[in-house]
Amino acid sequence: MKTTHSLAIAVLLATAGLAAQAQILIGQTSGFTGAVAAGVKETLAGAMLYFDRVNAKGGVGGQKVELLSMDDKFEPALAAENARELIEKKNVLALFLTRGTPHTEAIIPWLNKYHVPLVGPSTGAMVLHQPVQKYIFNVRATYQHEAEKAITHQASIGLSKIAVLYADDSFGADGLAGAQKGLQKAHLEAVGLYKFDRSKPDFASLAPAIVQAGAQSVLLVASGTHAVAAIEALRAAGSTAQCVALSNNATAGFITALGGNARGVIVSQVFPQSQSVALVKEMVDAARAKGLADTSPAMLEGFAAAKVLVEGLRRAGPRPTRERLQAALEGMDKFDLGGLEIGYSPTDHTGLDFADLSIIGPDGKFRR
Structure with missing residues (x-):
């Protein structure tokens, strides 16, 4: 079941005409309705802040990054079916920002069958880290x-x-x-x-x-x-x-x-909150440029994941393929996200290992 989103930034509508125009098509299945809908929409909003900024500057190698999102209602079986459709029918280059542990596990067979990288699953499941899942590139800690x-x-x-x-x-x-x-x-x-x-x-x-x-x-x-x-x-x-x-x-x-x-x-x-960290300030500045006064840690997770994906696309060359993106990501060593260093290798797809605690204050904000 497809869903479209308007979170201050336009997301690609799931129509054949627009999909045909996409230059770099990325797929996403996540729970836009159901138990995690609020968080999913916030992470997507953060990701789109970064994609929008990149596309406004001409995209990656002159090609805009387009995101095709589908609603899996936070149901693992539907997540697997959405992944199959995105890969087989929409021919997406990669998958991005899935949500949920059993849901991400359910799509692994499709990643393996078609050699499709998945960047930034919004889950800290250890099963996605050890043993290494060849096509999954984690960004956040476990x-x-x-x-x-x-x-x-x-x-x-x-x-x-x-x-x-x-x-x-x-x-x-x-x-x-x-x-x-x-x-x-x-x-x-x-x-x-x-x-x-x-x-x-x-x-x-x-x-x-x-x-x-x-x-x-x-x-x-x-x-x-x-x-x-x-x-x-x-x-x-x-x-x-x-x-x-x-x-x-x-x-x-x-x-x-x-x-x-x-x-x-x-x-x-799983990410810092202080604007003294360059990544946080970059996201806040991007949000303000879009007229968004408030941001959240979930938005930062999406922003960081989008930044990793775009860097992989840049390193994959002017005509990225699934195989070239996979190789580019595995060769991404010591990439500076903005005060946080991330890197992968064929034997390590863990990403960051940052973890901290916050408390909800009387003003309804996360505080250290």
């Missing part, structure tokens, strides 16, 4: 690294009764693995590990159990609306525990959805 850092931070400020609430899927298992590393490092055991069904979460029954366990802190390995619903259920059950979410919720939409529960929620970040 969920395991984030979760481990979140747990060790909580322990460092004296919180010893920590619970983990996680989705019953590969994303949840990944975050849980990182949390357990953090607990082990802090010489702690979780007061409870609580798994929920991603399709039918029952937070109303889980929240009282977490309160009963005396949790001082709850790490939420959950996406979008699920994290919001879980925090609401915890507060309704009387929990005053510190709630910690991963970077998949580092969006302005997440803060808005939390409403009165937003203040004090900790959210891990």
Whole structure:
């Protein structure tokens, strides 16, 4: 199912006529509707800030970069079908900025079959890092690294009764693995590990159990609306525990959805937030040039991913092919994103390893 977006910048409409005009056609499948819609739209907005700036200067080698986006409703099976259509029917050069762990896993067979690079999946799944997935080029850090850092931070400020609430899927298992590393490092055991069904979460029954366990802190390995619903259920059950979410919720939409529960929620970040970092300032300046007063960490993730893709296209030469782009990306060593260095090789497609923590302040903004 196709979707179009107007987020201050025009995205290519999925029509045969416009697709035929595309000079460098890039494909995207992501959850533009469903549990992660707010974050997906923000990451796309950030990516389009960069693509728009590049295209305004003549594109890459005189060719404009066009993005064809499809809505997978945050459903893995639909993500796989969209990827097949983008690759087989639309003949995209590469895929870009997918969202979700099981969703990205579902498209790997199509990447492998047609040798199509995927740049910047918006997921920190370890399975996309180790062992190396030949056609996947990660930009952001892993969920395991984030979760481990979140747990060790909580322990460092004296919180010893920590619970983990996680989705019953590969994303949840990944975050849980990182949390357990953090607990082990802090010489702690979780007061409870609580798994929920991603399709039918029952937070109303889980929240009282977490309160009963005396949790001082709850790490939420959950996406979008699920994290919001879980925090609401915890507060309704009387929990005053510190709630910690991963970077998949580092969006302005997440803060808005939390409403009165937003203040004090900790959210891990996989990119710096200070404009003293050149990449951050570049994105903020690009947003202001488009009349956008507010930006978000999710937008920065999309902006950075677009910058990596464009650099790969530049290095692939005047007539980029899937094979040339693959080789160019694998040869991208020590590329300066703007105060952050990223690089790949045939045996390392990890990208950045930056992770930090932020807290939602009384003004509804992420703060260090």
